[in-house]
Amino acid sequence: MTDTARERLLDELSAVSRRYLASYALLTQAAADRLDLHPTDLQCLNLLVLEDGRPVTTGRIAELTGLTTGAATRLVDRLEKAGYVVRERDSVDRRRVLVATVPEKIADFRRMWERLGDGWVALFDDLDESQLTLLIGHLRRTAEFGTVQVARLRAGGDAG
Structure with a gap:
């Protein structure tokens, strides 16, 4: 492959990637709107589901999302208010607070993604x-x- 052909392909890859990311961001916004959530909150829920339902600390949420711990705390506050998560004491270290997903709300969340992803495979x-x-x-x-x-x-x- 010539350098020119490779450059053209990389330019096309860049453009297609940007369209893909924009499309996904807009899908995330629409899904968040449907659930009355902020898009960042929706993606945090997505990341929490990928943690296999294990309760995590707010610090871990900050790591997963790239947010500061203060912003992650506010995000957890919003998710808790919306009923998607609860805070609970760690049974091993009672000083630690864990964030756990609410199974019924996560089931609704999963169903929405399954309906949206119908045909994805x-x-x-x-x-x-x-x-x-x-x-x-x-x-x-x-x-x-x-x-x-x-x-x-x-x-x-x-x-x-």
């Missing part, structure tokens, strides 16, 4: 295992890259 019907593995690797790398960029932006640095 079909998007990959024409890909073989090696292509799926490539896609998974790409998504992992871009998620890690995004986490680093969030940290840079929150620290007052330049993105990039």
